[in-house]
Every structure is written in C-alpha cells, then in structure tokens.
Amino acid sequence: MKEFFITGTDTDAGKTHVTSLLLKLLAQHKKQAIGFKPLASGCEMAFDQLVNADALILMESATVSAKYDVINPFAFAPAIAPHIAAEQAGVTITADKLSSAYKNVKQQGADYILTEGAGGWALPISNTDYLYNWVKAEQLPVILVVGMKLGCLNHALLTTAHMQSMGINCIGWIANQVDPNMDEYQANLDSLKLRLPFPILAISPYSEQTPKLQIYKTLLENFALNT
Template sequence: MAKRLFVTGTDTDAGKTHISCAILAHLARQGAVVAGLKPIASGGRDDAQRLWQHSNLQLALDTHNPFYFAPPVAPHLAAAEAGLSLSVEGVLAAMAPWQQQSADWLLMEGAGGWRVPLNNQQRFSDLARQWGGGVILVVGMKLGCVNHALLTAEAIRADGLELVGWVANCGLGEMARLRENLDYLEAHLGAPLLATAGHSPNPGDIEVHWHP
C-alpha cells in the first residue's frame, strides 16, 4: 500500500503547490513512484496541473483533481455557488481509484490552511485525519508566520497526526529578521526543517533534506 502525505500551509499562498512539487521531485529522484493529488481546487486548476506534471504516476487529471471551481474563494463557498456540497466522504470516494495504483507515495495537497472549511461541519483537517499518513507544513516566511506556524503545528498534533517536517518558503518577498525567525521555528516547531526554498521557479531545484 502506498505511503501517504498531506501538505498544508500556514495560510493561503504559503507556497504549498510549489513545495509539494519539490517533494514529489525529491521522492522521484530516489526512485519512488509518486502521485500528487489536489482533490479540491478553487480559482482554477493551475495548481492541480502542476502536481500532475510532477507526478511520475499520472492518471487522468480529473482523478488527481476531481473537484475544481473557477472563483478564487474558499472551497466551501465556491462549491455552494456551483450547487455542490463538499464532504470528507465525497472526497475520499473520489480518491478511490488510487487504492488500486502501484504507487510508493500519494501526496495530497490541501487548500489554504489546516482549519479551512469543507462544509459547515467538516474541515480540511478532518480530511487529513481520514486520509492518514504524515503531515508536512509549508511556512510562508512573512510577518506573522511564527504565530501561524506554531498554532498549526499544535492543531496537527492535537488532531492525532504526525508533523513529519516543515518547509520554509522564503520566496514570498523580503522578511525582516528572516534568520532569527527561522532559528526560532527550528527550535520550537518540534519537527525537522526539510527544506528552505528561495525564489527558484523550478521546484526541482529546491534541496529537500528528507530520506523517509
């Protein structure tokens, strides 16, 4: 059975897709068969297509990304506008074809941050719990990220999941006292720093320090 990962971020635009592609490239270089999944996308399918392109196990794009909406708003709002209702059960049912695939790793990328709603009762964190596997946190290095990162790490662990590592995305613009903030997070997140990403447009150029 394929090992599973769930990639979340400190907030929207933290760089989850860029980092997810880097992780897929890293695992593929180690000889693993990998697939990147973006079950729910709002604001178009660009992120899902990037994950598909960095997968060396590729099914139809609709299998990697079964739910997608044009409006760049929270997924539960975009789904409601389209007359649909998202749920953990519905997403996992759409992911069922992956159960039969001979993959080493299935990487699922969330949307926004850890507590983004799926509907009035369920959140992406509920999806991650049902999906299983470890969680990788992408920290968008900008003002406020330390608080967001620490709270997200606490929530992941409170939900009974393992934070296997985090990635510092330093490609969002200049940040005052970047080194001090990185040092603080390394000391307090309680999980290894897997990569420090800069401004490279190619995810394959990101050096990931992880050998699962």
C-alpha cells in the same frame, strides 16, 4: 505505499511549489509518485472541463499519470473558499466523497501519494466539517509548509498547536522563502527551528531561476530514500 498530506501556514505559503519539488525529488530517485489536489478553486475552462493551475503542476511533476478528474475531483471556477464555491455550484463536499476520490488515486499504481491541501490547515469543506478531519480519518502523515514572511511565526505555531490537539502525525516542516526581502529571515528560521516540536525537513530558498530544495536527512528518512 507511502502517503503524505502537505498543508500550509496560509493560502500563499507555497504548498504547490513544495509539493512539486517533492514529486521531482521522488522522480530523481526513480520512484513512482503521484500528486492529489482534492479541492481547487480559481479554475478555468480547458478541454471542456474546469482545470486548476496548481493541479496541472502536480500532474507535470509526477511520474505516474492519471486523468485530470482523478487528480482534482472537486474543481470550482471562483477564486474563493472551496466550500463557498461548492455551495454556489450546488455541490456537496463530504469526507466520504473525498475518501472515494482518494481510493481512485490509490488505484493508479503509485508508490507515493502526495496530497496537497487547499488554503491553510483549518479549511472548511462544508458548513459543518473541515478538511483536517478527513486527514485524521485517513491517518495521513502531515508536512507543514511554512511561508517565510512576516507573521509566519504566529501562523506556524497556531497551526502546530491545533495539529497537536488533534493528535495529528506531523512528521516535519519545510521553510519556503516566499518573500525575498523578508527582514531577519535567518532569525525567523532559527526561531521556528527552536519552537516547532517537529524537525525541519527541507528549505526552499527564493529563486527566480530553477527552484531548488535544500534537503535534510529527516526528509530522506521519512520518504525512505537512500541517503
């Protein structure tokens, strides 16, 4: 089983968009893949339960099906930081609870599990803990989604520095063009390629039509897909 954690430079970097494209890539290669969205806020009631649009996208893109609460075990209505929403709902999120939920995902029979984080890398899950500690405990290889917009250099470099300080295995990054009017897009992309200490895996160009992923060989190698 291959497992990856997809994080972003900030809340709107495009983690769900990229994770969905990666799941579809695995589907094209006839792989059994599932997405996992452990924490989600901004949920709405449907079928007598809170559901999150991002989690539903992951479910639609996967080749392995599972019940909603397996894919998204912690769902909260307010569109606020999950640990604050959890506190308001009287729910305690712990690393042990996340690991227990993750075991349920592992039991679904997938060869690939893509776990999408919430917000950026430094996401609190309580007043004393962060999601990245769970990622490290599970020893998940990390993929960083860089939302290509003004400020992305700072966000990407700070996120990278923190990962390195923790000994996180970040296998590479994916550029997601969230701003079609970004000034000097190519120059910023080149700057990231020069400065980030791990390889670029793919580029997701801005598109109002069918989204596409420009794939680098490094992504195929990490996913063990035939080139």
